Amino acid sequence: MSAARVAMAQPPLTLDVAGVAKSYGATIALQRVTFDLRRGEVHALLGENGAGKSTLVKILSGIVRPDSGSVRLAGQPFEPHSLLAARAAGVSTAFQELSLLPNLSVATNLTLPRQRKGPVGLGSRRLNEAKAAELLAECDATDIDPGALVADLSLAEKQRVEIVRAVSQRPRLLILDEPTAALAEPEWLFRIVERLAATGVGVLYISHRLAEVRRLCLRGTVLRNGESIATVDLADAQDTDIFRMMVGRGAEEATQRTRGTQQRAAEAPALMLKDLRGAGVEGVSLDLHRGEIVGVAALEGQGQRDLFRILGGAAPAESGVIAVQAKPVRFADPRHALHAGIGFVPEERKTEGIFLGMTTASNISLPILGRLLRLGLIDGRRERAEVREAARGVDLPDRYIGMRISALSGGNQQKALIARVLLSGARILVLFDPTRGVDVGTKEVIYGVIRQFATGGGSVLLYSTELSELVQLAHRCLVMYRGRIVGEATGEGLTEQRLVSLASGHGRAA
Amino acid sequence: MSASVANTRQRTAMSIRRLLGNGTLIVAAIYALLFVIFALRQADALSRNSIVDLFNNALPLALAAAGGTLVVLTRGFDLSVAGVVALSNVLMATVVGDGPAGALEGLAMVTGIGLLVGAVNGVLVAYVRLQSIASTLATMIVTSGLALLVLDAPGGNVPDFVADTLTDVVAGGIPVAAVIALAVVLAWLVLRRTDWGVALYAVGADETAAGLAGIPTRRVMFLAYCLAGVFYALSGYMLSALTATGNPNAGNSYLLLTFAAIAIGGTSFSGGRGDVVGAMLGAATLTLLQKVLFSAGVSSFYTGIFQGIVMILAVLVAALSDRIASGRRA
8 A cells, every 4th residue: 555655646635634533522522534635745634613723733742533534644553552652653632732841941841751860860040041042943932041940031032942842853744723823923933833744744734824824835634513514625616715724614804894984982981001110011191981992002022911911900009090980099919800890801811811620600600600609609590591691692602601612622721711701891801812723613703892892882992813803803903012102003004014024113293 | 152142041040950859948947936936035045944945845745747758759658657656666665664664664665656657658659559649548547546546635754765865965964865866867878878878769759660660669568568557656666755654646647747747848749859857857847836835824725826827938938949949041
């Protein structure tokens, strides 16, 4: 059989997945997945949340075993029983939910599970850091200090370390799961991927960003409901075709901007900041009106995270004024912010947003439990009714409500989180990158929710790493640079190019 | 350009944090402070006998705390310390013969039992995936019960060889207890730099991520419980040498003091942070505090109150210095 393949003109296959299926109890994660990946190919894996991408990644990484079907790696049967076995066979993965250990140094993380040993056979910090520096240099990431604790790195730096670690295994097949979700400058990754592919490494590239996928990949496989729908030549496929394959319905071009018509009446702004300062925030003033969506654009690490955390009550403000409906407020903790009517959706939903051990319903109803009390006990029927209503608002299917939230895909968790914030009765939404690592379908839902919220008189402050998202959604967009607001783009001036030039500290005059 | 400035600032902040967040340093400072008070109050505090006593009294708790730390680092709780200490103690007071042979035989027996109990804990927690508090509570009850079967009331006699030699001095004045403590510290410094030592911290911080990094998490946890059991047995062994008698309830006071020593030593109960040496110093601090209070004429009924206060102080200082260190603006 392998002889027949060699005879073909195509480069040999690095990965050949045939009819792979996997279910967890009654839940079918993968029905039937078939695709192949050639040597030196960067192959895209596309699909909505819950399409089965994560399960496929876990199977290929040796974390779970398929129920049926076959996987061949470079012609050999590939049935790893552990992550280490998969790694030994030449498959390494950069996980979306980063797998770094925050309490250890970058160097230790890069050399796990076996430290570099000194002369007496003991782990040597010096050798570890030298090795790590070498690995970082290979990937052109010399700005990351090998001795730094991972906890002290920014999310983008963590993601890069995760990628460096996967690359450092010198794999035959590299799996990148949403690798650019937190990267502000993905070119860095593209260079690595292209370099590896040129040396014959196969790369399975999972991303929701079609532009990226088109930049890197020639072919892509679309998954839907655990099935591989088709492997397409990306050059021949329109975005709408791919989108249709992913969601199984026509893609409505529902991206009309509804800007310019918002009434900025004489009424007090819903949220007013005056010379707000705190760690990383060097004096920010802004007005956010009723019915307004204001975007915030910035390069990685310009204080936007700190600003949003202050507004969510998750970090203290040092000086300045925060006024909600012209009433000055101070937040000592997130509860106060919620009380003032600010609903905050944080960046790291896994650690700051949701309670993994609880059901989706409990996660959604948390902030309103006080309202649901009857004789001091929670009225279960009302809780269910309210939750179902809120879930419908964010297009979260009923069947997920009773499940543990940890069993939901990232996009659905995000929907639940937004449902919770909406249910809390907040009139101001403070959203930090709400569509990070979320597929196109969910994105559209989230956009819809945001627009509807604003139309209904709510106010939204939105940060996103994707400038196109801000251009599409926001009525106007503020740009942060080094902890300050350095510019604003409105109306016709709200374009990606303008945001980029403002965000990099140029074009203040333009 | 600005990135490099930020980088240096971050680096300085990091090294400050490492220093301030180092629980071992904090507990060492607390100990030094207490020792100064002790030396001022008690005229013979610096005499050889007093120093030897200090080591002898602190060592059993320090060994128990060292073992407990291994488990706490993996984000577990090991309550079996109370049972293993008691069982080791009553066995040393009843069935062991005199002389070096008897001492070795006793050592082999109790460490074997400690290892066995630790292995049972390890299997239940790491492989059967039971909660550590529940599993180790069960083994604690079983071993405490066994201790009562061996000796139903305080009594018995620990062989003179053990009681005398191990509480004595060697090489012209170095307490045996200090030698043992030093050996444990050295062993820890070695273990810490093995793959297993690093893995302890990784597993405690995030077991899933540790698994994804290729660490055999179950084996790492299993070994932590096994080694902890051995330390508890050594603790019971040295307690026997100290008291020279058996007491089936000897472990009871150890249970809470062990965890207090671990906390004072700067080890976080949420796993992945801390140090064995800190815990041993924490144990020494608690023991020294008893002596200081005694020398100040405070009734021993108040000891618990002061120990609790010191524990709150230590944990508070650690939390505060950590907060100061992690604040990006000085």
